[in-house]
Amino acid sequence: MATIYDIITTDIITALEAGVAPWQQPWSEASAPTNLVSRKAYRGVNVWLLLAARRTSPYWLTFKQALDLGGHVRKGERGRRIVYWHVSEATDDATGQVERHFAPRYSTVFNVEQCDGLTVPALEAPAVTVDPNEAAEAIVAGYVAGPTLDTTGHAAYYRPSTDHVTVPPRASFRDASSYYATLFHELIHSTGHWSRLRRFEATTAHRFGSETYSKEELVAELGAAYLLGAAGLEAPQVQQHAAYLKGWIAALRGDSRLILQAAAAAQKAADHVRGVAAVTLAAA
Numbered sequence: 001m002a003t004i005y006d007i008i009t010t011d012i013i014t015a016l017e018a019g020v021a022p023w024q025q026p027w028s029e030a031s032a033p034t035n036l037v038s039r040k041a042y043r044g045v046n047v048w049l050l051l052a053a054r055r056t057s058p059y060w061l062t063f064k065q066a067l068d069l070g071g072h073v074r075k076g077e078r079g080r081r082i083v084y085w086h087v088s089e090a091t092d093d094a095t096g097q098v099e100r101h102f103a104p105r106y107s108t109v110f111n112v113e114q115c116d117g118l119t120v121p122a123l124e125a126p127a128v129t130v131d132p133n134e135a136a137e138a139i140v141a142g143y144v145a146g147p148t149l150d151t152t153g154h155a156a157y158y159r160p161s162t163d164h165v166t167v168p169p170r171a172s173f174r175d176a177s178s179y180y181a182t183l184f185h186e187l188i189h190s191t192g193h194w195s196r197l198r199r200f201e202a203t204t205a206h207r208f209g210s211e212t213y214s215k216e217e218l219v220a221e222l223g224a225a226y227l228l229g230a231a232g233l234e235a236p237q238v239q240q241h242a243a244y245l246k247g248w249i250a251a252l253r254g255d256s257r258l259i260l261q262a263a264a265a266a267q268k269a270a271d272h273v274r275g276v277a278a279v280t281l282a283a284a
Contacts, residue, residue, distance in 0.1 A: 004104040005256040008045065008083055012259050013252050015052035016245050022048035023225045028232050036061040036112060036120070037069070045263035046082040048222070053080050053111065059120055060109040071117030079108035083260065104260065136180045136231040140187070143273045147190040156182045158189035160200060165190055177236040181224050184273075188223030191269040192216065199265065214251040215262050222266035223273075230274060 002010075015022055032041040033050035036059040042050060050060060060080070066073050073079075085102045092099060112120045140149075147158070153166035165186045173179040192199030199216065228235055252258055270276075 003256065004083065004106055005260060007081060007106060008049065009252050009256045009259050011049055011081060012045075012052070013249055016249050016252075019245065020052055020054070021245060021248065022052040023222050024235050025051045025054075027051055027225075027229055028234065029229045030232065031058045031123070032229060033060055034058050035065075035109075036118070037065050042082065044083070044267045045260050047226075048259075048263065049082055050080055050109075050111075055111040055113055057112050057120065057123070059112045061112070061115075062107060062109055066110065066115050066118065069118055071115050073110045073115050077110060077114040079110045079114075081106045082109055133176050133180075136176070136184075136227075136233060139227055139231055139274060140183065142275055143187060144275055145195070146187065146273070147193070151183075156186055158186045160193060163190065163193055163195070175236065177228065177233050180231065180233055181228060181236050184224035184227040185220045187273055188220045188227070188266065188269045189216065191223075191272045192219075197265075197269060197272060214255075215258055215265075218248070218251070218258065218262040219266045219269060222263055223269045226266060226270035227273060230270070 012022070027047075029041065033047060034041045041047075042060070060082075061069075063073050063079070083104055083106050086105045088101045088103070089098050090101065091097070112118055147163045147165045150164065150166045151169060153168055156167045158165050165183075167179075167183050167186060170176075170179045173182070191197045194200075199219070225235055
């Protein structure tokens with residue numbers, strides 16, 4: 001029987017096979033996939049599962065929520081699966097301590113474009129008080145106890161042994177999005193340091209082809225996209241080469257837990273950089 005990990009991984013692989021890497025699609029926090037009823041933005045892997053649908057409206061809801069609002073999902077429309085965590089509690093007989101257990105579940109949501117009879121709020125352009133570049137710089141500057149940073153290098157990398165991020169100068173990139181996508185990618189790597197989120201030891205090098213390489217690279221890609229969205233910058237327009245897509249398809253097929261684990265780790269890493277308290281992924 002297919003597990004929730006298998007089901008969600010298949011959805012992401014389907015998008016990749018169609019030539020879409022969801023984490024490289026333009027988006028921002030202001031237009032992130034959002035539940036119409038709760039008005040809460042989806043988090044973690046759900047961002048990418050819903051962006052892969054390429055819908056114009058950011059608003060989603062369940063079949064029942066549409067009915068409760070006096071509308072309905074049009075016949076023949078297919079929904080998108082999202083993940084939430086079912087929390088159960090059990091008391092340890094020996095210690096008396098209450099332990100919480102988390103199990104992944106999924107539900108199906110529909111975009112409002114697939115529904116009739118709903119009143120949908122008009123999309124308004126967010127009020128811009130600072131230049132997006134300034135917003136990105138504020139994220140970098142607000143990274144408390146972050147790594148040392150060198151923006152005059154000839155390549156982009158994070159060195160765990162010295163806790164040091166290096167990226168080329170801004171002028172060497174074709175646009176701001178490309179520069180910050182690269183910088184954010186390396187900053188997300190740095191959150192794995194033993195003094196922060198401990199994804200790897202200070203001396204560990206995630207060499208190409210190593211056991212942890214694919215997961216850490218996916219964490220960095222997703223985390224950078226989260227930070228770009230927070231800064232109001234769209235993901236840079238990159239050509240998604242067949243080899244790139246094929247590589248992620250192979251990695252995901254080899255580990256059905258990879259996308260959920262990487263998305264959760266990426267959200268936690270992005271929250272750490274921004275100094276945002278972690279939020280548990282909940283149902284719509």
